[in-house]
Amino acid sequence: MPPTTNIDQRLADYEQRYRKLAAELANIGLIHSGSLTRRYTRCATPGCKCHADPPQPHGPYYQWTAKVNGKTVTRRLTEQEAELYQEWIANDRRLRHLIQQMRQIAAKATELRLKQAANP
Numbered sequence: 052m053p054p055t056t057n058i059d060q061r062l063a064d065y066e067q068r069y070r071k072l073a074a075e076l077a078n079i080g081l082i083h084s085g086s087l088t089r090r091y092t093r094c095a096t097p098g099c100k101c102h103a104d105p106p107q108p109h110g111p112y113y114q115w116t117a118k119v120n121g122k123t124v125t126r127r128l129t130e131q132e133a134e135l136y137q138e139w140i141a142n143d144r145r146l147r148h149l150i151q152q153m154r155q156i157a158a159k160a161t162e163l164r165l166k167q168a169a170n171p
């Protein structure tokens with residue numbers, strides 16, 4: 052098998068994988084930056100249930116945190132808002148992961164494409 056055919060096949064394979072990732076990218080829902088935390092707290096009131104045995108801490112409290120222009124920004128969320136944020140943040144992570152995979156494949160494909168251009 053001549054080496055150029057091999058390159059053609061590998062390129063076609065990369066192209067196919069790249070297109071598949073691009074199609075997944077097109078289906079991603081809304082995205083949001085930052086991260087989500089769920090917290091339980093104990094208050095200072097003596098005899099409160101949060102100091103009982105076993106303790107029943109207050110919460111859950113949901114909080115969104117992100118860096119905006121180098122500053123940490125936080126926002127208290129309701130449980131319903133937290134569910135939405137969770138979905139959006141997961142979409143954002145998926146988006147970044149897909150782009151990372153596309154970059155890796157594109158790096159290999161462009162290298163092959165350059166070899167192909169050098170030996171037509």
Ligand SMILES: [Zn+2]
Nearest residue numbers: 093094099101
């Ligand atoms: Zn308490």
